[in-house]
Amino acid sequence: MSSSTAVKPLTSRGEVTRQRIIEAAAGLIFDQGITTTTLDQVREATRTSKSQLYHYFADKSDLVRAVIAFQTDRLLDSQRPLLDNLDSWENLRDWADRMVQLGQQRNCRHGCPIGSLARQIVDHDETARLDIVRAFDRWERYLLDGFTELRARGELIPGADPADITTAFMSAMQGGLLLSQARRDPKPFTLAMDAAVHYAESFRP
Amino acid sequence: MSSSTAVKPLTSRGEVTRQRIIEAAAGLIFDQGITTTTLDQVREATRTSKSQLYHYFADKSDLVRAVIAFQTDRLLDSQRPLLDNLDSWENLRDWADRMVQLGQQRNCRHGCPIGSLARQIVDHDETARLDIVRAFDRWERYLLDGFTELRARGELIPGADPADITTAFMSAMQGGLLLSQARRDPKPFTLAMDAAVHYAESFRP
DNA sequence: CGCCGACTGGACCCAGCGGTCCATTCGCGC
DNA sequence: GCGCGAATGGACCGCTGGGTCCAGTCGGCG
Numbered sequence: 321m322s323s324s325t326a327v328k329p330l331t332s333r334g335e336v337t338r339q340r341i342i343e344a345a346a347g348l349i350f351d352q353g354i355t356t357t358t359l360d361q362v363r364e365a366t367r368t369s370k371s372q373l374y375h376y377f378a379d380k381s382d383l384v385r386a387v388i389a390f391q392t393d394r395l396l397d398s399q400r401p402l403l404d405n406l407d408s409w410e411n412l413r414d415w416a417d418r419m420v421q422l423g424q425q426r427n428c429r430h431g432c433p434i435g436s437l438a439r440q441i442v443d444h445d446e447t448a449r450l451d452i453v454r455a456f457d458r459w460e461r462y463l464l465d466g467f468t469e470l471r472a473r474g475e476l477i478p479g480a481d482p483a484d485i486t487t488a489f490m491s492a493m494q495g496g497l498l499l500s501q502a503r504r505d506p507k508p509f510t511l512a513m514d515a516a517v518h519y520a521e522s523f524r525p
Numbered sequence: 526m527s528s529s530t531a532v533k534p535l536t537s538r539g540e541v542t543r544q545r546i547i548e549a550a551a552g553l554i555f556d557q558g559i560t561t562t563t564l565d566q567v568r569e570a571t572r573t574s575k576s577q578l579y580h581y582f583a584d585k586s587d588l589v590r591a592v593i594a595f596q597t598d599r600l601l602d603s604q605r606p607l608l609d610n611l612d613s614w615e616n617l618r619d620w621a622d623r624m625v626q627l628g629q630q631r632n633c634r635h636g637c638p639i640g641s642l643a644r645q646i647v648d649h650d651e652t653a654r655l656d657i658v659r660a661f662d663r664w665e666r667y668l669l670d671g672f673t674e675l676r677a678r679g680e681l682i683p684g685a686d687p688a689d690i691t692t693a694f695m696s697a698m699q700g701g702l703l704l705s706q707a708r709r710d711p712k713p714f715t716l717a718m719d720a721a722v723h724y725a726e727s728f729r730p
Numbered sequence: 731c732g733c734c735g736a737c738t739g740g741a742c743c744c745a746g747c748g749g750t751c752c753a754t755t756c757g758c759g760c
Numbered sequence: 761g762c763g764c765g766a767a768t769g770g771a772c773c774g775c776t777g778g779g780t781c782c783a784g785t786c787g788g789c790g
Binding site: 351352353355356429430431435436438439440442443444449452453456484487488490491492493494495496497498499501502503507508509511512514515518519522 | 556557558560561634635636640641643644645647648649654657658661689692693695696697698699700701702703704706707708712713714716717719720723724727
């Protein structure tokens with residue numbers, strides 16, 4: 321949203337094509353990384369032409385930013401409905417288990433769609449970096465809401481800061497994914513998620 | 526070590542040049558990433574010629590792998606002597622604090638030298654991936670030794686697995702660095718390290 | 731001192747990449 | 761059904777980047 325390229329007048333047909341391009345680009349980038357993915361590959365995968373890419377996107381960076389938004393939506397959707405109700409310890413653990421499941425079914429490759437993108441542009445493209453931050457914000461929001469709700473119900477000791485726990489949780493997750501990705505072994509991610517849940521539970525009254 | 530390019534007969538003069546190339550490449554890659562760093566940049570930064578690069582390294586990937594080894598050495602050295610004695614809770618915390626310090630003095634940029642490299646090649650260059658795994662292994666070894674020593678002295682409950690705690694610790698660290706890097710804010714890393722220490726301490730008898 | 735291999739300089743190659751341009755077709759609104 | 765802008769096709773361009781090649785220099789060793 322608000323991804324700069326919203327001003328173009330698009331017909332419904334154009335919208336479909338645009339979406340097709342984003343989806344294919346997302347897949348390629350997810351597999352190969354940003355710089356390794358060429359516009360010609362995107363063109364071929366979508367059976368479009370160069371002019372179409374530049375009709376719908378200002379340049380490659382603009383396309384990448386659309387991909388970031390797309391991947392964020394998809395990622396959050398894949399975690400629903402669990403994500404919407406992280407307001408009990410049981411649900412939190414269920415969600416963590418689901419995350420591990422999701423990671424495993426990709427054979428530990430790629431890592432986190434967002435975290436993976438983050439590394440590639442964060443020090444290079446300031447606009448895209450802010451998009452990444454927004455993506456993390458959107459994600460963390462759900463955790464934050466959950467922990468806040470828990471505290472409101474007295475299931476967190478008063479000194480515990482929901483925001484801090486959220487950050488620690490996300491860190492464990494991202495790091496676990498990286499290690500699993502590097503080692504091609506689901507264990508680090510599993511352990512990291514488990515540790516994160518235990519850490520959060522240590523703030524139970 | 527065993528980095529494939531050990532067979533070349535090198536004079537002391539050649540060794541110096543080779544080292545100069547690696548060091549400059551490491552800096553450039555650390556700042557800009559692998560694909561963004563060009564061999565021409567390396568050449569210019571070291572005031573060498575193209576033929577020298579290919580005299581000392583088989584290709585770019587070979588140079589990158591030398592950089593991995595170099596960065597690992599440098600990273601571990603920067604953590605000494607604390608790293609060698611992670612065998613008490615106090616030392617563990619001191620080391621964690623030192624890590625946070627190191628991260629901050631880079632203004633949260635770049636993230637972890639190894640983790641950063643990991644994300645960029647792990648799904649792309651199998652040989653380099655194994656080098657990354659070796660690098661993580663070397664690093665985790667120190668943590669593992671520390672926790673093992675702690676358990677031997679009865680400062681860990683019998684059920685606690687030093688290897689698992691080590692993995693959880695590394696995950697928190699890597700994830701925290703990524704978040705700090707993306708947000709340009711030292712806080713996530715600080716919180717992640719703190720959470721990791723607390724998690725480890727939860728296994729104290 | 732002279733050989734030989736390590737070392738260095740730099741011109742060159744060429745494939746691939748992001749990006750431009752223009753001509754053509756499509757299809758919605760009047 | 762026609763006009764106009766959106767949508768599409770695809771040739772083309774300029775440059776950058778990894779990699780090659782050969783000619784020349786340095787320096788250790790007999």
